[in-house]
Amino acid sequence: MNAVARNSTTLRLACVGFAAEELAALRRLLGLLASHLPRQCVLVDAGAADLVMVNLDVAADLPGPRGAAVVGCSTKPKEHPSGTLYRPIRAYQLLALLSRNALRQPVAESAGAGDDERGTSRYRLRLWPAQAVGWSHEWWMVMATIRRAHHGVDDIADRTGVARDTVRRCIAELERLQALDREQLQDRHAPAAVPVARDAGWRTLAARVGRVLGFAR
Amino acid sequence: MSASYKLLFIGEPGAGKTTCIGSLSDIAPLCTDVHCTDELAAQKESTTVALDYGELDLGDQSRLLLYGLPGQARFKFMFDVVRENLLGVIILVDAASRTALDGLGETLETYAADVRELPSVIALNKHAAPSAGLVEGCEALLRQHGLVAPIMAVDARRRADLVRMFDLLFVMIEHGSESSAQPEATTWH
Numbered sequence: 001m002n003a004v005a006r007n008s009t010t011l012r013l014a015c016v017g018f019a020a021e022e023l024a025a026l027r028r029l030l031g032l033l034a035s036h037l038p039r040q041c042v043l044v045d046a047g048a049a050d051l052v053m054v055n056l057d058v059a060a061d062l063p064g065p066r067g068a069a070v071v072g073c074s075t076k077p078k079e080h081p082s083g084t085l086y087r088p089i090r091a092y093q094l095l096a097l098l099s100r101n102a103l104r105q106p107v108a109e110s111a112g113a114g115d116d117e118r119g120t121s122r123y124r125l126r127l128w129p130a131q132a133v134g135w136s137h138e139w140w141m142v143m144a145t146i147r148r149a150h151h152g153v154d155d156i157a158d159r160t161g162v163a164r165d166t167v168r169r170c171i172a173e174l175e176r177l178q179a180l181d182r183e184q185l186q187d188r189h190a191p192a193a194v195p196v197a198r199d200a201g202w203r204t205l206a207a208r209v210g211r212v213l214g215f216a217r
Numbered sequence: 218m219s220a221s222y223k224l225l226f227i228g229e230p231g232a233g234k235t236t237c238i239g240s241l242s243d244i245a246p247l248c249t250d251v252h253c254t255d256e257l258a259a260q261k262e263s264t265t266v267a268l269d270y271g272e273l274d275l276g277d278q279s280r281l282l283l284y285g286l287p288g289q290a291r292f293k294f295m296f297d298v299v300r301e302n303l304l305g306v307i308i309l310v311d312a313a314s315r316t317a318l319d320g321l322g323e324t325l326e327t328y329a330a331d332v333r334e335l336p337s338v339i340a341l342n343k344h345a346a347p348s349a350g351l352v353e354g355c356e357a358l359l360r361q362h363g364l365v366a367p368i369m370a371v372d373a374r375r376r377a378d379l380v381r382m383f384d385l386l387f388v389m390i391e392h393g394s395e396s397s398a399q400p401e402a403t404t405w406h
Contacts, residue, residue: 078346127360128367130352133385140385144392147365148334160392205222206387208275213241213376215384 011039011101014046014068017055026089033095041098051101055087056080069101069176083130122150122183129177135170138162142170150183219278224386225299226269226285227328228309229320233342233373234285235269237309240376242271242283268295288324296331305336305386310355312344312370318354329362336389338382339368346370 013030015023023043030041046052049068056074077084085093125146132143141160145151153171157164174180210216226234238246247270269285284299286292306328310321321339339355341347347370355368367385371378 080346083349083352084346125365127356128365130356130368133367133369137388140388141392144336144389147336147389147393202391205275206391208277208279209273209281209383209387212273212275213380213383215380215387 011037011041011098012044012048012050013041013098014044014049014052015055016046016052017058018053022055022088026094029089029091029094033091033098036095037098051097053085053089056084057087071097081134120152120184122152122155123171123174124148124150124181124183125174125179126181127179129174129179131177132179138166139170139173142167143174146180150181219280221280221282222275223282223284223299223301223303225303225306225332226283226309227288227306227324227332229288229311229314229324231314232288232309232311232320233340234287234309236342236373237307237340237379238269238271238283238285240374240379241273243274244272246271246283268298288320288327290323290327293327296328300331303335305338305390306332307382307386308332308337308339308366309373310339310341312341312347312351314343317341317351318358321355321358325358325362325364329364333362333364336386336393337364337366338386338389339366340371340373340382341368342371342373344370345372 015026018026027043030043034040046068051069051071054070054072056072057076072080072084073087073089074080074084075087077086085097123146125143128143128147132139138160141162142156145156145159151159153164153167156162156167156171160167171180175182226237228234235246235248269283271283273281273283275281286295286299308321308324308328310317314320339359341351341355344351352368359366359368369382369385371382373379
């Protein structure tokens, strides 16, 4: 497939585990839908995509979030998680999927992406994305921390004990899904995160319930 | 001295509150079910008219108290019974019902102001793979009522599903509370 440079007007779609004839059909569908999409959509290799469609009938599982949105497709979508598309791809589902993703701003182009390093951005969760139910505990901890109040990356890391890089990846994915409110501090010299001594009470209670019900803490 | 913590299940009639509490409780759940005499009779034989109650023994003389409340506005007064020191809320939706979004809408209309600040999970019960349309409808209702909560499909009869839901809810309880807050418990001497 041709290399396509990142361009705010282009949505890059990749397909994993699809047969050649399915890809050809998909290309024809993209051509038919082109005039109905808010951004141009092109097929690329998985590593360079904004959106990856995975054939769940040949792949055991969806890959974890690595910067691209991932959606599963199957001949039996009801046997897979909510949001799985029919295979062969149906035009109306493809149009809905691409329209939804085309309206999202790529992470690298979002306002002030470099502000995290300067500690001037604080985030609050605007919605809990449907796909986040399958994410890791560490990402849940990040999301729980910013559910009610704005916090910066350093502050989140201090409160949760999650590594800063992991917090940044989670924040980037949430931004890509438009699930965050970003608060930009006016003072470019943002105050350092206040060290937080986590109270052991909540952890003890969660551990106790986990022990009784059988989820690890 | 023993300590008790409260969790609340709310939802439309038939959403699965009684089943959830029954799946988790160490004691025989106390129910206030009566035989349906209205249009609900076509869906189920009985329905909860006040509250369901169960308990989970946490050891060290502490207990998790499980309450179930109907989602309809006319039962709102029952919330005052469980409001104090409530840890979190599970909002149940009958995902197999054609009026699932109406049921969730009424529940949120009734309770959103009270549960907005609490950790909460939206549990889509009775359907293994709820449609994208239902999930998007639930998301829209949550936005409309200013709630930020995960939406997950569960089978209220399966303890494993409820454990997964509790796992997520307790991450929210543990990390969504301000640092100065302590888990408040009702104490019994």
